[in-house]
Amino acid sequence: MTATLERGLNALREQIDAPVASFFTSCVSCGICAEACLFYKETGDPEYTPIHKLELMRRMWSNEYTLLGRAKSLLGLGKKITDDDLTRWETLVYDSCTMCGRCTMVCPVGNDITMMIRKMREGMSASGHGPKELVGAAERHTDGTSPMGDLTQALLKRVEQASKVTGIEIEVDKPNVDYMLMLSSHEIASGEEMIASVAKIMKKAGHSWTISTEGFEATNVGIQLGNRDVAANLVSRIVDAAIKLKVKTVISPECGHAFQAIRWEGPNLIGKEYPFEVKHIIEVLDQFRAEGKLTTNGKNGDRLTFHDPCQVNRRGGINKEPRRLMNMVAENFIETEDAGTMNWCCSGGGGVGANQRANDLQAKAFNIKKRQIEAVAPDAIVTMCAFCHSTLEDQLEANEMDDIEVLSLTEMMAEYLDD
């Protein structure tokens, strides 16, 4: 056995817990998870059946954690996991899964398949089977301040621009504030609009806020690659920054996996509760709305639909909040089929969008979303994840549907603030 294989198997072994064992014990091979998965649905290839993507993890569980399997292993019978197996499963685990969570919602015995994919990636990456783009992004983010390298100067520039367009003073690294905003590198790269929008909303709501130059990047490639060490390191930068500035609440920006990373995985990655709260920006806006601090004037008259980011809604629990906000500013809001908890993935999540090898497969998988968009024929799609946002733009363009605009819900709310 090679050293990397052994490292991978050890990492995988660490992931096997009672839920995993109960899931594999319960699976009745009914195949219902297949039809929930965009990759199977759009290709018809049974290789993409969600539970099949976990075959190696199932094999390890069966060989090492079950009575019969252990007996077989003692007799030298159980089928071992080899390097070739890992190579074969690499594309299944990374290229054909956006960790969208639909399979988890339909499995009749209740298996959280998505959570197991997340776990299996720990073993894959430890054995050197992570996609090179994700490995590269992890290295760049570990060495710099974002997966795009060091974005601190770019951030400061954007803050300055946002200050200028809004006429609101924005102070970075300001201690004792109510909110500390994180951003995704996409939002920093694409312009100053998100920062400007938050500045306007915070001013209107009467809350103090800041951005930390020591922990502003929200994306966390560690959870996509499946590398706990990388993920924990990136989370702790934000935690340290928030503690240093003594903020009450950290705002996770419009980014799905970032929310998953900082809100749900983060405390477990660092092994303790946070001394502050974490909220997704849309939760914050909805709270302001409920408190009467967010009032708007006028509505967008276009035909608008909403795209639910998987990690924010299905896997993040934010479903009604964006709809309440949409209804404040959209005159003509129409939902696609399956909208809400069972919404279909944009096709780019879970690291798939960054993984070039997966490009063609991703384009195929987008078709279900495409048909649903076509069916409601919107002028624009509103969303609350910067990565869904850019994926939708790219896929719409590739399908010659780029007359449909993609909008950020936060920016839209800021646009209609009354004064």
Next chain:
Amino acid sequence: MTNNQYFDLLMWARTTGFDIALTIMVGGILLRVIEIVVLGRKKDFAKAKGSPVTQGIKTIFSRSVPRKGTMKEAPVTYIGGYIFHIGFFVAFLFLGAHIALIKDLIGLSWPDFNKAVIETAVALAIVAAAALAYTRFTDPVRRRLTGWSDWFVLIVSVLPLITGYIAVNKVFGVDGTLWMAIHILSAELLMVSFPFTKLMHAVTFAMARYYNGSIQGRKGAES
């Protein structure tokens, strides 16, 4: 074998055979459940938005109903699955002789169903099992997932239904002794294989659904 020997076989199946099967089944299930539970689960440090425990318990039941729109994606699996499970349990739990056996074991009893209801349930369950087997042959996804153990489980679950029908209706002659013995032995085969096969899902589904519901529930997400 003479009738007398059939009778001996039947008596063995009813007494010693049954005791062995029951011991293996109950002991095996306990071991398998313990083997899962001892693996444990790390404490979750993320501040809960919803209520993990309540939703976990709720999901044990709610997952019995297919999510809206999913039934049409795999109708044979869904409908066949329901009919098989319902038919099997109707025959298992509401046949007079079974109720008497259960009363002997645990002291509880309830009214039985009449023969026509039981036999309809058995017939439907057998047809449903045939339909499920058919999709395992013909549908690419099911074919990919189905291994020898899935076939084994399907066969040992159907055998008691078929042999029970034959025995009760004396299909092969007036003396049902041999077939009654075979029926009981087939049920014992089911019991003995239970802890070592996917039949375990009949116990662990509750754990799996609970975990799923509690993970999602903590986040305030649906499950």
